[in-house]
Amino acid sequence: MSAADMQLDSQGRMRHFLTVEGLSRDWLIKIMDTAESFSSVTQQRVKKVPLLRGKTVVNLFFETSTRTRTTFELAAKRLSADVLNLNVQVSATAKGESLLDTIRNLEAMFVDMFVVRHPDSGAAHFIARHVAPHVSVINAGDGRHAHPTQALLDVFTIRRHKPDFTSLKVAIVGDILHSRVARSQIHALKILGVPEIRVVAPKTLLPVAVVESLGVMPFCDLQAGIEGVDVIIALRLQKERMQGAFIPSEREYYQCFGLTAARLKRASPDCLIMHPGPINRGVEMASEVADGVHSVILEQVSYGIAVRMAIMVLAMGGAE
Template sequence: MTTTDTSAQVQRDAEGRLRHLITLEGLSRDEMIALLDLAQFYVRSPGDLPARDQSLAGHTVANLFFEPSTRTRVSFELAAQRLGADVVNLDMQSSSRVKGETVLDTIYTLQAMLADVLVMRDAEPGLPAYVARYVAPHVCILNAGEAHLSHPTQGLLDALTVRQAKGDFSKLKILIAGDISHSRVARSAWQAFSTLGVEELRIAAPEDLMPGANEFAGATRFTNIDQAIADVDVVMALRIQRERMSGAQIPDEVSYHRSFGITADRLAKARPGAIVMHPGPMNRDVEIASNVADGPQSVIQQQVTNGVAVRMAVLATIARNVQARRHFQ
């Protein structure tokens, strides 16, 4: 299986255009800004009619979710439909992988049915890059969550949410707090915020949930949440990833909330007007207090709204790049 070290190269075509989106590693600031600008174009407020166009008319998008998902799966489905695509949803229980079919045979079957955009979520590290090496030239792979390693569209929607609320990244101190070690969200957020040039990126976790020293380059590390949250502009809370831990690793929830949860008292240590984020699903009163999650500084529902817009922007951009490649062939 390929490693994430090759993902940044695999996702580009021979001319350097994005053909797949597997990781935010290697994307330039200009590329990220272009995706955020297009996503902002697609943003609509709850209650408004959603943005629609025909960027994906004639395309078929297949959603392959081999791990549970609500927000990511539904938002990719809505994004593709609102861009005019035909959409097929496939999960583990309804696929032939439960009968022993290899993932490549599943992919080959879908591309033989003329699916040309494959959205993948899987617990196996390196799988999106591995599949991208073998698909037909017209097929694009979008990573919707890869093990603990990468969740690029989540990183983009988090960046969009921060930009909407706070503007200039260069003046911001951002804290990502919780189970950093097991979090693909944290890794993609770190890539996005680092590329966009935040003033300071902090990560905070109990010692057992802190990533290795070779990860999160440039981030300031804290094991004390009260110190970490002081004077920040953005607080992103992460849930404990029980599904990626052995039973002995899972912290006691009451003790965890007391020592590391984002509470109203702790949030008061941040800068006035600091925003609170969470990628979902939330464990209320574990990593984040309910009155914080639902409070005036929370932008959690805005993140969900932005998820559809960001995935529309990614799908439209990938489709445009594929069309450009076909035009010059």
């Protein structure tokens, strides 16, 4: 069973949130609309609603994360859930307890939802396949595969500024090969009808067969890749990429793929600048771009809470 098939129950309700791939346009809009309704909550004086009162959410992170874990925690707390944060070092599980045993033990503590981040692709899917029927699994990033809540908050942010997806050109710039964020964004943008999606990276950081497998246009030249686009999403460049001989240096990467005000002139004049964070200033983009008028990077963070609240509520609605 594919991840896409697993996440809806027989009545079409959401059971898990594992990947964007395979979800309908209606679902994405429903998530965004629900998030809209929560975005006012996050600005109220009392920032809580009781939708998940009495529920226990476990943030199960097998990989370090600050932003995603924190926004999930805030989202759960604003929904009045009890939250447990567990950072499990993969090395520790390798020593003894298997992933499945970890899950079984937590289940025995009567939790209702797992928010999972794991360094291996397919981890959330594996956990979803093995959890008890009343437990929902939210994928907070699995290997290079998917980061669906990030993609949803990204399209939510885009919609706030440019509501007509069917007229957009979007460029995703950076380490596409290793990026779960890019994969989920591509699915989300395609489902919402974006007609032109480009991926821009050196050949070493582009996966094979992107055209046939993801339906996007690859570019190795930044200038050509961002020509006339309405949205640019820059991806984080991991420091360890120099070790794998993917790129020679951050300096050279910045020279070729760094976003600067001068280079942005090739894009559409009101082009949105996005980044899933954390930014390496002077690597992926210049500060003038990160802090510029078209940057919506901090909005992405804020909306992340409302979007994750929406997804948690919808996923819990499908649980038995």
